[in-house]
Amino acid sequence: MSFVFFDTETTGLRRGFDQIIHFAAILTDANLNEVARFETRSRLQPHVLPHPLAMHVNGLPIERLIDTNLPSHYSMVGDIRRTLMSWSPAIFVGFNSIRFDEEMLRHALFQSLYPAYLTSNHRNCRADALSLVMAVNAVSPERLVVPIGEEGQRTFRLHHLASANGVAHNHAHDAMSDVLATVELCRLVYQRSPELWQRFVRFSNKAAVADFVESEDGFVLTEFFGGRAYHAPVVCVGVDPDQANGRICLRLNQDVDQLATMSDTELQAYLSQKPSPIRRFRVNASPTLTAFFDAPEDMLDGGLIDHIENQARRVKADAHLCARILAAYVASREPYPLSPHLEERIYNGFPGPDDERRMRDFHQASWPDRLAIVQGLEDERLRWFGLRLMYSEARGVLPPVLKVEIEHRLAEQLLGDGSGCLTYDLALAETEKLTTGGTDHDDRLFRYSAYLRDRSARAATLREQKNLRGAV
Structure with missing residues (x-):
């Protein structure tokens, strides 16, 4: 390949x-x-x-x-x-x-x-x-x-x-x-x-990763944080119900028999502790996995290979325990709140089949025809991205009222609180910080600061005009 x-x-x-x-x-x-x-x-x-x-x-x-x-x-x-x-x-x-x-x-x-x-x-x-x-x-x-x-x-x-x-x-x-x-x-x-x-090539294929995880009793998962490798012998207890490519694994330095005797409430509390006994990875993210028989001793987290393998087989063979661990872990997770910013909702669902067709049609159509396609999109993310794209590429085909609405919305984002995009105020503050630190040897940042101030003033004028119209 x-x-x-x-x-x-x-x-x-x-x-x-x-x-x-x-x-x-x-x-x-x-x-x-x-x-x-x-x-x-x-x-x-x-x-x-x-x-x-x-x-x-x-x-x-x-x-x-x-x-x-x-x-x-x-x-x-x-x-x-x-x-x-x-x-x-x-x-x-x-x-x-x-x-x-x-x-x-x-x-x-x-x-x-x-x-x-x-x-x-x-x-x-x-x-x-x-x-x-x-x-x-x-x-x-x-x-x-x-x-x-x-x-x-x-x-x-x-x-x-x-x-x-x-x-x-x-x-x-x-x-x-x-x-x-x-x-x-x-x-x-x-x-x-x-x-x-x-191994790198093999595990670039998510099907190969999924097959390995399914066929092995256990394996070593290597994760990297702060430039350091952390190895953990684990056993997969199931697929993440919230993410089809996710795999939920139990670290094998746990007392499996003790886990099996816990109530659901006790198990949930135990799995919520830090550091977590649970590790999670995605089969489509090229994880670093090592079979037990290929793992050197220093990757076994201080455990003995025979004990680790027995622990893995014990968990893998107990489907009821795996299901309880998976359910307890999922129940202990904090739900992800829906972002107020459409730009951060890329993983909040796929476009429907009708919108997929409209997306294909968009790229084949003329700019005047594209506006009708964009306005017909059911997905609010795509509808806004499409309008913004039209404003950037062919604002001359936009009706004047719609053009002004898009301009006001973009201006409000760039004048906002900084929770989403970089705003004028934040960009100016960061520019001043770098300039004060002596990094602007060719006045590049000085010229950028002037650009930001000009754009910011125009956005503020747009906001003021909108407020005046609203007051009438």
Whole structure:
């Protein structure tokens, strides 16, 4: 199977609110030989304020980000989708991509009225090179050099890893440069640790992960927090009823016989304690799993392998106990409140079949016809994203009253309390903080501050005009 290595540079870290401004990808064959590459950029959308730190890190002035010679965001997303679809099926790999780049891509697709899950569908698989590097460091540390950072801890930052392992990475935080460095690090693992590479490839496929979890009595789950690997022998007790790809596991350092004698109330209280005896992962998120017979002693959490295996078999064989543990854990979880922001509701249900058809029709229609399609969308998320997209791309076809309504709504978001998107006040405060810290050597942030003040004043005028009309 081929691989697609990709990276994004964005206006900030707020998923659903920030946007991709630079996307790069390289297609390779199964042996990691380059076959093709793709790169594109986008100008700012009207409703997005870049975080000043992102501008500083990426080295992009506001004049470049609003350059009308750059493709629009909608145009860029369409090009990305067409390219990645033409490269599918493949294994999609990035560096910290499952937590970040995948999320940014999903939001970009969804807010452009495309299906969000391109890298999970179309027979595609996905994996994360950061997890691969951490797994190598945990299991075979001699295969890759993981440098020590300024604070005396191992650092897994891409540019540090590249430098320590002789990988060229001349332009950190440039999407194509980051992709090239990620490919080279993966080649090193492919050459030096083929067994870990094969496991990495195997568990990029969610069906393979699900089969492994189902067939094994137990296994070692490795999770990474703060640059450290934490190993836990676990047994899967069932599928998360709230998420079909989720698996709920019990750590095997528990007294299983004691758990079996607890009442439902006692069991729920026990599973709610910190640190939790329960571990959860998603089969479609390329988890790091190790069979007991492959696990070295230091991955067994201080337990003896025979005892751990017996514990796993004991739990696995008791379907009633597994069901009680699963039910108690689910009952102990705090429910996720519905976000007031539509941008944060990407996981609150799939569009219905009628809206899926409308989404397809939208991209084939003329701009005047697209307005009727957008207004017919039943999903309020898609309806708002569609109207916002129309305002960004073809506001001339919008009726004047609707255009003003969209402008007021966008202005209120950018003048808001900061619970959603980056606001003018927050952006100005962060810009001033960086400028005071002496990082604005070329007046880039000074010019951005002027841009923010001008935009903020115009938004405040819109608000005032709306209030005056409401008072009449």
